[in-house]
Amino acid sequence: MFHPLRVHAIERLTDDSAAVTLAVPPGLRETFRHKPGQHLNVRYTVDGEEIRRSYSICSPATGEQAGPTLRVGIRLVDGGVFSTYALKELVVGDVVEAMPPMGGFVLMPRPGRFAAIVGGSGITPVLSMASTLLEREPDASFCLIRSDRTAGSTMFLDEVADLKDRHPDRFQLVTALSREEQQAGLPSGRLDRDRLGRLLPALLPVAEVDGWYLCGPFGLVQAAKGALRGLGVDRSRIHQEIFHVDDGPETVTGPRPEAPAHSSLTATLHGRSGTWPVPEGESLLETILRSRSDAPYACKGGVCGTCRAFLVSGEVRMDRNFALEPEETDAGYVLACQSHPATPEVELDFDR
Template identity: 85%
Template sequence: MFHPLRVHAIERLTDDSVAVTLAVPPELRETFRHKPGQHLNVRYAADGEEIRRSYSICSPATDDAADPVVRIGIRLVDGGTFSTYALKELAVGDLIEAMPPTGRFVLIPRAGRFAAIVGGSGITPVLSIAGTLLERKRDATFCLIRSDRTAGSTMFLDEVADLKDRYPDRFQLVTVLSREEQQAGLPSGRLDRDRLDTLLPALLPVTEVDGWFLCGPLGLVRAAEDALRGLGVDRTRVHQEIFHVDDGPAAPARPGPDAPAHSRLTATLDGRSGTWPVQDGDSLLETVLRSRSDAPYACKGGVCGTCRAFLVSGEVRMDRNFALEPEETDAGYVLACQSHPATPEVELDFDR
């Protein structure tokens, strides 16, 4: 369900990004209480079409805010309808419709050593993760390795600097610029697999890190994942969220037999079930949306994971999957926006 939230503040971060603070009414305080690393799905009507987008929450997760707010980071995307609106037209006092926080790229604060490798706007959820962890757990440390094009394009410079000032013994920051030389620190260049193979062991005991958080463009996340695997890090300690996917090969999808000539989908959502025929070429999400406009989705590109559902019975074929961990697909979860029936009968449960 979407709720109207009023824009409390808009802060220009770079030439192409802003932080938008949304005020949360007292009656929705529990509804919008977020875990560090989660995101908001927002919607906007443009030329009669409903546009949905997903934006990560950058504010720390707190239990005692007198005037609860939620803050999201938005970077301009070429041709992006909502990001263009947010940067050029959105004003303080306007209303934005948002769903409650969601997402599984989270770190519940606990003692230990944690690290993140982020690129560009991938800093957004990690800022919430690091800030919440360091504030709540004095026996926790965090190493942030961030990659940006230039200093001028770097989001949340002040917020990250504040973490460094407040927690000098527990927060380690390493910045790499791909298109600009720094006066001090690492030389410029992309954070590719070869560079990470050398850099990571020099920074910290890689296999002793309790949780790695990778966020940003697909290329960076895949390079970091490969480097960590090569350095002996257990896969269960690596968490990832992909922000940008180019038109390249998709991530491994759930295998299944060829599509049947006719198929039916049964889906459960918010305790109510229905059964509908799947039209030729339609995804399971599109099938549900024809009768249930409240079906959860945002990107429809297999990236955000909002449409995650449990496959109760039948088989499906997923076109692409950039959101679900192997443990989730092994347990039977699929992305409805990318799933097509591979058996005559398919049943999904969005409530699990």
């Protein structure tokens, strides 16, 4: 369910990014209580067209309920309708509709050693993770390895510097710029798999890190994951969230069951169930949306995880999955936007 939130402040971070602060009414503060790393799905009507997008929350997560505001980071995307609108036309006082915070890319405060490898706007959820962890857990440390094009394109410079000032013994910052030399720090260049494989053991005891959090462009996340696996890090300690995946080939591997000639879908959503035929070539999300406009979605590209649903019965074929952890797919969860029926009858439950 979407709720109207008024724009409280807009702060330009770089030439192509901004932090947008949304006011949370007192009656919705429990609803909008977030975990560090979660995102908001927002919608806005531009020229008569409904636009939905996901934006990560950079605010620290409070213990009991949400504060009076939530802050999200928005970077301009080439051809991005909402990001263009948000950076060029959105003003304080406007109302944006948002769903309650969601997402499984989360670091709850606990003792231990944690690290993140981020690129570009991938800093946004990790900023919430690091600030929450360091403020609420005195026996935790955090290493942030970030990659940006230039210093001028780097989001949340002041916030990250403030973390370093407030927690000098528990927060480690390493910055790599791909298109600009630095006076101090790493030489310029991309953080590819080979470079990360050499860099990480020199920075921290890789085997002692309790959780690795990877966020940003697909190429960087894949490189970081490959480097960590090459260094012997168990898959269960690696968590990822990918931003802006271009259209490309299918990514889900394994046996591909044949599609049935005719199939039907039963779905439970907000306590109500319905059954509909699934037209050939249509995703399960598209089938539901023809009858239920309240079906949850945002990117429709297998990235945000908003359309996550539990597969009650039947089998499906997923084309792409950049949102669900292996533990989630093993437990029976699928992305409705990427799922197609592989049996004559399929049942999904969005309420689990």
